[in-house]
Amino acid sequence: MKKAFAMILALSLLLVAMAGCASDPAPTAAPTEAPETEAPTEAPTEAPTEPESDSYNVLLLVPKVGDKSYFDGAAAGLDLIKSKYDHVTTEVITMGEGEEAMANYPSFFEEACAGKQYDLIITGGGECTNALVEAATNYPDQKFFDFDYQDTFGNELTNIYGVYYKAYDMGYLAGYLASQITVSNMPLANADKKVGAVVGMDIPDLNDFVGSFCQACIDNGVQATIVYCNSFSDQEAGYTSAMELYNDGCDVVWQVAGSAGIGVFRAATETGRYAFGVDVDQVDVIGDESLTANIVTSFCKEYANVILEAFDQLVAGTYPGGTTLSLGLNEHGVGLVENEQYERLVPQEIRDSLTALYEKVKSGEIVPFSAMLDQEKWPEIRDEAAKPVE
Template sequence: MNKIRILGAVTALSAVLVGCGASGGSDTASSGSNSGKPRIKFVINGTLGDRSFFDSAYAGLKKAESLGYSLKVVELGSDRTKWQSGFEDAASGDDYDVLAAGTVDTAGFISELAPEYPDKKFWLFDSTVDYTGKNGCSNKCANVYSVTFKQNEAAYLAGFLAEKLVAGKALPGATGDSKVGVMGGVKIPVIEDFVVGFKAGFKAAGGNPSSGVLVQYVGGGNPFGDPAKGKEIASSMYEQGAALVWPVAGSSGLGVFESAVAAKRYTFGVDSDQSKTLTDPAQQQTVVTSILKNAGSALYLAAKQNKSGSLAYGKPAAVGLTENGVGYVDNAGFEKLVPAALRTELKNQAAKIASGAVTVPSAF
């Protein structure tokens, strides 16, 4: 039986990770009107269907319906020029009590809009507004709950595991490879936090990140939604001797799994358990583990606390291994590919980070 080692937290993620893939700009209500229930409007600067971060967030909000909420989803698509007007339209409506949004790209919109609607609540995940009131939040965003994730801690575990697998020649068919790859969407602090943590873990395991870790970014106009570019980058990394590639690039990462099948190499998933959310069995088999940033769990917890009146608005929150906000997947595939001694070693590393015995460097 699969068990997700999120080191606590609510595992609402895989239960509702449906293949959404709706077109940009769509506006979809779930489960009817739910009159009289507290209403959450999830505004996405992109679309569902990434089988990763946005789908994870959706799963947590979808599960919040069991707490008595109703959920409406607004997908703004990948055209950045439409995001500001999309958020303004979404906020101006009277069809929500809570507006939820995520990623650093939406922080400015929430900072500007939240003060205009003081009777509404705003949840921002994977970024934070400026609570000093200097940049847009005239009321210091007293109605905004911001939660970020210590992705560097989970990335450290990914790097540690990757080096041990490569050095130990533990991956069948890739025993001659001596490198690993990390593919980011774009070079921004939140993605760099993954890279910094990964390299630190790789080094702690005895590797040389300067020569052993390949790093490249998708970039372009759609860095988190370009699977073709992701496949191209991953193929290059495998050709350079990478035994596995870890995509940290939203749906651009879907191309990495395609490339891994063709190269007969391996991957790590990100944000969700991608050994489950991927629909191609061959791609699923390439996933050694998935490094989780539990957006869905964090949002479901926010929904519980909001309902009880204990959710802390007006100040930032950050969750990592200690707070059960990040982790890794330990399932049958993981146990097949990762030797028992290494699984124990990885678990001990996670415990050291959670206890504070190991401090992981950050890009922030």
């Protein structure tokens, strides 16, 4: 049976974190006392999930779905909403990928807002941020939720609620686990102390994953090489980049490249090496053992449950517009998947050491490096990690 390690978002923690930012809900009016001639109506034992008279329209506006990764994680959030609420209509509009498509993103947002039919518009990813901010400025009454908001340092638009994930928290875990595997006696590990990562683009929010990955490798005396495949969709580019790393002696490669990363898994299978997934449990969502057999685990952000939580607040009247919530290991917003394959592939000793490391990161004993927050230092960390080790 699969279980998630640091992946299930605790409702109570999230609501506590938001309480300081969200406005208090209006007090419930006291019930009118029944006339003496009438028998009092028996109160229901459990409040309904939502008033039956209410209905909601929710839109997910993203570049694509079907990537078996980032955007599919967001689409799963709509499924959670529909499974919990009866009176919700959900819709997904895809805007396309690439620079030419991005030029048209503002028109997609404009059309979605102009019709005034959506109670909530959900989006995410750095490529959508500019169009989102423009639309939120032009339509101040429209509520937006960005499930991966790039506004790291503040949010002045009162109709945007965003979540920022501390990717560097899970990046350190990924680097540590890769380091332990490459020096282990695991069947597919070679004698070289080399690991790597294939990254979709050389941009700050993606470097935030691998900055701490490199830091952990430096701390553990392992060489780490970062390769950019310059695509989130070209699986051949992901495959070629991964083969470059595997042929150089890396026995673990972490893919941080969206659906292009599926090519990394193909390379791992062909070379008989290990790989890490990203964003969602990629063993589960890909479901093809010829691609997933060597995926040790996936390092994830908790998109689906966070989207459900945001909608819960909308229904409750406590939507925290104008705030950006930061979620890391302590807030149970990022982590890794502990499924049957992880437990089968990774020796208990390594799993136990990773659990101990997790607690050190949570307590602040280890402070992961953020390539987004310290972009000047990132090249230094990257170059130091790439130096050969004995």
